[in-house]
Amino acid sequence: MDKPMQPSSQHTASDAYTAAQAAQTASARRDKRTFSVWRGEGNDGKLVNYTTEVVEGMVVLDAIHQIQSDQANDLAVRWNCKAGKCGSCSAEINGKPSLMCMTRLDELPAEEPVTVEPMRAFPRVRDLVTDVSWNFRVKKTVQEFTPRPPDAQDGTWRMDQADVDRVQEFRKCIECFLCQNVCHVLRDHHKHDEFIGPRFFVHVAALEMHPLDVADRVPQLSAEHGVGYCNITKCCTNVCPEGITITDNAIIPLKERVVDEYFDPIGKLVKIFSRRKQQAK
């Protein structure tokens, strides 16, 4: 429980000092661990075992880099920020879609090898690298942000924080494509031509719920973007490293908008009318 009055700054600092010292002692222990890494090109490849030394706090990406530097110079891996912000190092670790840079080794069972494989919903290029270019093509099909005319005298807009909170949740997305990877519509049924996947439903939701946006992406959602294929199993939400509630906050509201638009014509008219009014303002 919190003790609000007691800890002075001095107190917390010396507590942290003791804790950090303990951590340092613990790190003196150096263990070896084995990693089973998928090596190959296209669909032709296999798991190869590498054993490397690990220290406290190491993440899977550190181990992969160590293996690359010491044992397999040509081991292909895509990465960038190493801080969970760029979404480049997506892979399947012990079968679970995860960011390699944010998965600590001490979270994984110590007694068995750590399996590291490329994502499965996209074509394999080499080793841990997949061809994710489809995602970039999909984004082009979503109509871009279209603001209403500025409403303030200085040529800008006024928006309340409360009205942008929802959109800001969606805009946390780092485009790691783990949600796409885990979605069975893409992963198992390969509906890449008919279905844009959770990432882009989040993208559409961020635009549709943007307080300034006046475009209507709902007709496209069912006709081309295949929102109907989603049967809300929430696999995407479970793997999102940013903790975006993809299914509940993005996909379900979009599905409701589709239903409103197609099965509630009066509601639709009201909506169009109110939008015109807003634009005219």
Added chain:
Amino acid sequence: MAEFETYEFDVLVIGAGGAGLRAAIEAAAHECKVGLICKSLLGKAHTVMAEGGAAAAMGNVDDRDNWRVHFADTMRGGQYLNNWRMAELHAKEAPDRIKELEAWGAVFDRTSDGRILQRNFGGHRYPRLAHVGDRTGLEMIRTLQDRSVHRHQIDVHMECTVVTLLKDGDRVAGALGYDRERGRFKVWRAKAVVLATGGIGKAYKITSNSWEYTGDGQSLAYNAGAELMDMEFVQFHPTGMIWPPSVRGILVTEGVRGEGGILLNKDGRRFMFDDIPDNYKAQTADNAEEGWKYTQGDKASRRPPELLTRDHVARCIVREVKEGRGSPHGGVFLDIAWIKEKIPNSAEHIKKKLPSMYHQFKQLAGIDITTTPMEIGPTTHYIMGGVRVDGDTQMSTVAGLFAAGEVAAGLHGANRLGGNSLSDLLVFGKRAGEHAAEFAKSSGALSPLNAGAASAAIREALAPFERTTGEAPYAVQHELQSLMQDNVGIVRREEEMAHALSGIAALKERARHVRVEGHREYNPGWHTAIDLANLLTVSEAITRAARDRKESRGGHFRDDYPAKEQAYATHNTIIKRGASGEMQLERRAIPPMRDELKAVIAEMG
């Protein structure tokens, strides 16, 4: 099959972070055919890591702010070595660039009256940073990326590395590079080229920068005959993670201090009060309570010493550690948890204001920053120097070759203020795109392709595969990083820099003989071998420039010359490739500032 594929553009933009994207969007708006080269996937560039915000004197939170204050703050922070024209344009144009981002869909945090919220940051007199929690860079890059994908004039080439610029006589004619996925060579012919490749962090062992930041643009420009400027000024960000070892160097945003975070040594002493530079004394709080009030928006209070400029804060941390008052892993403590003494629900408040920092420490270090101080230490973060450009057009000394963002020099002088980078990318990305477009339009047909030069560059790039003996490139890269970290770091001295220079010469020789195994498809060993040449070039430039500046100023601190010297106050350090390939250095006088700008500086004190 041809040795390379050829593409033709009006404007070629190399680099797709904030500056590159903004330049590409601008050139496209001028109806140019634009090629955009990304070293990574689109939207993954280092801009995504920027946390705190973009500085723009909009005056939304404190209406005393305006471009004049921002200009004076930037010049003071840069110790007056800045290209004053760039500092002027930056301060004047940043607000419009931020508003433009909002018009393109960015969703900044809001003030209570619905405008863009602005936060405090080091060296800025008033709350000035437009931000989105602590993920402002992501918001910016995604907004620019989403706009660029809908501009049909822009052709994006992802995961490509540029090996050399191609020239036609004295002017630039395009670039040669390869795609990482297949290792195929490409020639991108263009009438104008914009470099927007970012920094050099990977020349050091401890850095906040990703693998991409290997000084590519600085080296490409240097090899093409352009001048580099102020390379001695490297920014060591005071707060990087230091524990556990695998996260060492990862950035901890200055926003933590902007929100009230304080720095403590192992004895719990708030050591930043111990040394406040004279030229900041009048603006800095002299007690803890005043500093706290400032971070909470009290306009009558002065800022806490934790928000002094980054060069100074980093050196104070180094001093504490050196004198035996550091934390167990060689840093100090950054404490935001203490604010529970001041506000109710502080844990929720911290999570709302600093969500990525909460997440980052929780997940990577097992530390809850709402209850426990963070252990932090300086990390190589940014280079103020780079390609010398014209302040208005961003053109380098090579015709048709432009540079914007971190790769360009000038705006930040000897030290960059936090938040001035994101606004730099927008202001000068736009200017570079606009002037590159104009240059392309006025230059007629494409220059003829020099196929001989392209073939020679390809042969050189492939040489590591041909060798049957030689070491792997990783060892050379690691040694260079240690050499620079230990000898040309935060505190510098003559003997160490001399040692670094001879070390660099030896490593250059070894780099010429590295061997790469495997083949060209997505081969990280090969990419490292190519990046290595660039790292060596910028490391040499940094070291030579640092050796020549026998004083301490901004990001450049010398143990053997600890004072700021008037004799060094009036020139920039210029580096250029000599006729026989040797690196030449020249001290060049800073052009006299316009009187009206001098008056602004005098007025702001």
